[in-house]
Amino acid sequence: DAGITQSPRHKVTETGTPVTLRCHQTENHRYMYWYRQDPGHGLRLIHYSYGVKDTDKGEVSDGYSVSRSKTEDFLLTLESATSSQTSVYFCAISERPTDTQYFGPGTRLTVL
Amino acid sequence: RKEVEQDPGPFNVPEGATVAFNCTYSNSASQSFFWYRQDCRKEPKLLMSVYSSGNEDGRFTAQLNRASQYISLLIRDSKLSDSATYLCVVQQTGANNLFFGTGTRLTVIP
Numbered sequence: 138d139a140g141i142t143q144s145p146r147h148k149v150t151e152t153g154t155p156v157t158l159r160c161h162q163t164e165n166h167r168y169m170y171w172y173r174q175d176p177g178h179g180l181r182l183i184h185y186s187y188g189v190k191d192t193d194k195g196e197v198s199d200g201y202s203v204s205r206s207k208t209e210d211f212l213l214t215l216e217s218a219t220s221s222q223t224s225v226y227f228c229a230i231s232e233r234p235t236d237t238q239y240f241g242p243g244t245r246l247t248v249l
Numbered sequence: 250r251k252e253v254e255q256d257p258g259p260f261n262v263p264e265g266a267t268v269a270f271n272c273t274y275s276n277s278a279s280q281s282f283f284w285y286r287q288d289c290r291k292e293p294k295l296l297m298s299v300y301s302s303g304n305e306d307g308r309f310t311a312q313l314n315r316a317s318q319y320i321s322l323l324i325r326d327s328k329l330s331d332s333a334t335y336l337c338v339v340q341q342t343g344a345n346n347l348f349f350g351t352g353t354r355l356t357v358i359p
Contacts, residue, residue: 178351179251179253179348179349179350179352180293180349181349182347227292227293235280237283237295237298239295240292240293240294242292
């Protein structure tokens with residue numbers, strides 16, 4: 138299995154609070170991705186990174202920001218969490234954009 | 250219109266049965282195709298890539314029909330351990346162009 142961890146694995150928070158999710162990889166892959174998975178939808182890309190300090194928006198980026206200060210860490214921040222952001226969040230990595238993506242174990246976030 | 254569409258199922262089949270899933274995609278410029286498997290409350294994991302000529306990996310066979318824009322997955326001799334959700338995934342050019350279907354749920358019954 139690819140060396141990808143996510144923290145926390147579970148979180149319950151209240152509307153309006155900031156939340157930061159962390160993805161950590163030990164594979165030294167260049168590309169990192171944040172997805173969310175909701176019933177009735179496939180995984181949807183939130184943001185991705187193609188190198189340290191290089192990030193770009195995905196399909197559902199509103200309400201989210203990201204940062205990547207080191208190759209191994211990719212942070213996803215919800216500045217002011219809303220109930221619509223209740224979801225399962227997966228991080229993924231790949232060496233090149235056309236390569237297979239490997240997923241972390243996921244973070245289950247509930248916003249009350 | 251969704252980029253990738255799958256029948257959500259569920260498919261309930263007995264052990265030993267053969268089951269097939271189909272998936273359609275909307276963008277004819279799509280370049281790469283995959284099947285991922287996702288167990289309940291777990292992360293998606295790559296099952297197999299799908300090549301234009303079709304490919305097989307043990308009991309699993311994947312096929313691609315570019316003209317009709319559909320992808321299929323055939324599972325022969327189903328095992329209890331095959332119970333999972335199977336995600337059809339299509340990749341277009343660029344790093345932010347991986348599109349997932351909603352998944353097809355399979356339950357193999359003893």
